[in-house]
Amino acid sequence: MYGGEEFSTPDYYDDFAHTGDPQLDMEYERTYFARMPETVKYFLMNFCQAIKEGNLYDIQNMYENTFPQISDHHFDKSAWPEEQEVATIVDNDKVFLILYKELYYRHIHARIPGGPKLEQRINSFFNYCDFFNLIISSQNPVMLELPDIWLWELVDEFVYQFQNFAQYRARLTDKSQDEIQQLCVNHSNVWSILCILNVLHSLVDISNIKKQLEAISQSVDPQTVAGDFGKLSFYKMLGYFSLVGLLRVHSLLGDYYQAIKVLEPIEIHKKSAYSHIPACQISTSYYVGFAYMMMRRYADAIRTFSEILLYIQRTKQLYSTRSYQNDQINKQAEQMYHLLAICLVLHPQCIDESIQQVLREKNYHDAMFKMQCGDLDVFKSFFIFACPRFVSPCPPAADAPMEDYVKDPMEHQLVVFMDEVRQQKDLPTTRSYLKLYTTLPLAKLASFIDPNASEDDVSKLLIRLLCFKHKMRNLVWSKGPSGLEGTFKSGSELDFYIDDDMIHIADTKVSHRYGDFFVRKIMKFNDLNRKLKNINI
Amino acid sequence: MSHLVKMENGQSQTIQEMLGCIERYNPDHLKILESYVQDQAKNNSYDLEANLAVLKLYQFNPHMLNFDITYTILLKCLTNLPHTDFVMAKCLLLPQQMKDENVQTIIDLADILERADFTLFWQRAEVNRTMFRHITGFHDSIRKFVSHVVGTTFQTIKKDLLKELLGGIEESTLESWIKRNGWKHQGQNLVVVATQDDKIKTKNITEKIEFDNVGALMAQCI
Numbered sequence: 001m002y003g004g005e006e007f008s009t010p011d012y013y014d015d016f017a018h019t020g021d022p023q024l025d026m027e028y029e030r031t032y033f034a035r036m037p038e039t040v041k042y043f044l045m046n047f048c049q050a051i052k053e054g055n056l057y058d059i060q061n062m063y064e065n066t067f068p069q070i071s072d073h074h075f076d077k078s079a080w081p082e083e084q085e086v087a088t089i090v091d092n093d094k095v096f097l098i099l100y101k102e103l104y105y106r107h108i109h110a111r112i113p114g115g116p117k118l119e120q121r122i123n124s125f126f127n128y129c130d131f132f133n134l135i136i137s138s139q140n141p142v143m144l145e146l147p148d149i150w151l152w153e154l155v156d157e158f159v160y161q162f163q164n165f166a167q168y169r170a171r172l173t174d175k176s177q178d179e180i181q182q183l184c185v186n187h188s189n190v191w192s193i194l195c196i197l198n199v200l201h202s203l204v205d206i207s208n209i210k211k212q213l214e215a216i217s218q219s220v221d222p223q224t225v226a227g228d229f230g231k232l233s234f235y236k237m238l239g240y241f242s243l244v245g246l247l248r249v250h251s252l253l254g255d256y257y258q259a260i261k262v263l264e265p266i267e268i269h270k271k272s273a274y275s276h277i278p279a280c281q282i283s284t285s286y287y288v289g290f291a292y293m294m295m296r297r298y299a300d301a302i303r304t305f306s307e308i309l310l311y312i313q314r315t316k317q318l319y320s321t322r323s324y325q326n327d328q329i330n331k332q333a334e335q336m337y338h339l340l341a342i343c344l345v346l347h348p349q350c351i352d353e354s355i356q357q358v359l360r361e362k363n364y365h366d367a368m369f370k371m372q373c374g375d376l377d378v379f380k381s382f383f384i385f386a387c388p389r390f391v392s393p394c395p396p397a398a399d400a401p402m403e404d405y406v407k408d409p410m411e412h413q414l415v416v417f418m419d420e421v422r423q424q425k426d427l428p429t430t431r432s433y434l435k436l437y438t439t440l441p442l443a444k445l446a447s448f449i450d451p452n453a454s455e456d457d458v459s460k461l462l463i464r465l466l467c468f469k470h471k472m473r474n475l476v477w478s479k480g481p482s483g484l485e486g487t488f489k490s491g492s493e494l495d496f497y498i499d500d501d502m503i504h505i506a507d508t509k510v511s512h513r514y515g516d517f518f519v520r521k522i523m524k525f526n527d528l529n530r531k532l533k534n535i536n537i
Numbered sequence: 538m539s540h541l542v543k544m545e546n547g548q549s550q551t552i553q554e555m556l557g558c559i560e561r562y563n564p565d566h567l568k569i570l571e572s573y574v575q576d577q578a579k580n581n582s583y584d585l586e587a588n589l590a591v592l593k594l595y596q597f598n599p600h601m602l603n604f605d606i607t608y609t610i611l612l613k614c615l616t617n618l619p620h621t622d623f624v625m626a627k628c629l630l631l632p633q634q635m636k637d638e639n640v641q642t643i644i645d646l647a648d649i650l651e652r653a654d655f656t657l658f659w660q661r662a663e664v665n666r667t668m669f670r671h672i673t674g675f676h677d678s679i680r681k682f683v684s685h686v687v688g689t690t691f692q693t694i695k696k697d698l699l700k701e702l703l704g705g706i707e708e709s710t711l712e713s714w715i716k717r718n719g720w721k722h723q724g725q726n727l728v729v730v731a732t733q734d735d736k737i738k739t740k741n742i743t744e745k746i747e748f749d750n751v752g753a754l755m756a757q758c759i
Contacts, residue, residue: 193597194562201559253596254628257589294628296621350742393597408632415635416627419644423651438739459656462698466653469690470619488619490689497733499692504733508740515746522754 207239298347
């Protein structure tokens, strides 16, 4: 009804707020137009048109560049225009309006000081429901094409808003009784965990993404198992990103087993045709590495983190121009350096030289040294900085005292982690003694630790050594699609065994590496040579 | 023994199939999963994934929480050491479970085992023995874990020490564990656990650069 023709008729404003008072009406007109500058109107029309025509190149450009630019320019700390206003411009295009609202609420979550209001959170949830109903419940695949980056960010944002809502819901202190009633009773199904899991599982199922990935790993054409929906890139990518979404949801709930398990069809350590979205890759590795760390699979965690940190080092230029993606990637990279530092303290081993260098340059070594000496506070602060923002799947109980429950789930994971650290607290000291010898009698080591060592202390030492062996021998993934699989290995750099009363120690010595150095020099000279040749005098 | 889960549409699924889809979050299946946990305790079998699914259902539906089942799940996790199942289960516990006295006792036992203080563990196990009476083969599972740690740590070990670590067992029981693990006697007082010297050796990591690795680079420079 808000067709282009009616736009010019004088009756038009009657549909909105004709007050009869010309003064007021004029003011309304002014604010209305002030809210919708020509550039915005023009952009929305083009955006809608591009989506209708499925012009991926244009959509991606507008999504990644124009939309953030206009946001910066016109809507820095305010919301984009309301749905009704946009509807008139785009001829009430239902699909476009859902997509528009997705961006609209995302923008509110990201830019409005104080965060979204309850009503906006609820409406955003229902908008996601509309979108998923549109594409999942339909008999035939919906003919819609969106750039992969949008699909990734859509799934990622969906999980993020769930997480954000769960935190909002847990904070009872800043809400009135009425609001809590609204939140926990009237809208208890909004952003419910079951709903989130249902959506993500449905996207995985409808796209047959698991079968497709299995087919790929067996070198079979995935199209043969993809089905009507999964054949389309739109569904296939949504399915793939939903697997990563599930990884994130399970991690946020502290279910590390399921987190790694849902990724089973994805070979995490292989580059695949699906790994072209850096943010998706990085996020995957962050959660996988974190889960491994919590499961005491340090060798796997260290490998996961160093691989992705190397990747970030190498590809940094690619996304440094897009500030919003860049910020998140930088944050996650920093968190991963923290986690890597923790893992290397607990499980010392060789890592890539250039990662080692970053740890040196950014002064992680001080903190690592403190952790080695058993400073539990440093472990704690590193963990808190680097862990995901855990959430509880349920709202606080109806009779719960009016408190702030936001931190509870994190505190619980922290307790579990610190218990583990405490169990291993003595190991670095033991390691530093063992490092000095190739053979060492038990009694002598006991006297190093305590000069007045008695018989009793020797048996205490024995416990320490048994604990050392137990903690340093962990599952390590070696092959196969399941990240949960692995064999017990002692991957750490120092190992030993006890022959009755004598400890025999095996250390790992790394000789200086020169290959990398020479390769870099060769490249440099090669480059110089090329430049010299090009000089015409 | 197979457990079948009745679905709303009247069909039946095995527990494993049910856990593979969205049905794993359906609280209607909690009862059958709980009896599956009890069966594992009775039959000395083990299914980590199903047990974690139970804890997850408690996490989603705190009003359905069953403490006895929680204890059984946690104790079963201990029987699977050196795997880190206990840590994974612990991460899923609710505040009210963490506050429970028995849960804390089990967490303490786990802590002692993780610190490899086996002598202390057997003392505590004696005090709390009613707690795992219903778990078939509990003590032997822990002995299996002890054997694992001993097996990776020692080349030879004093017989008395070994006995103590395994829970102060009788001579005859020790014999059966020595046999079971493929260990051997050496003289009166020593047991040979394994030859470790060929496995645990000082490693020297040197860089090996093959021609193939640099061939392309060298060709570029010509």
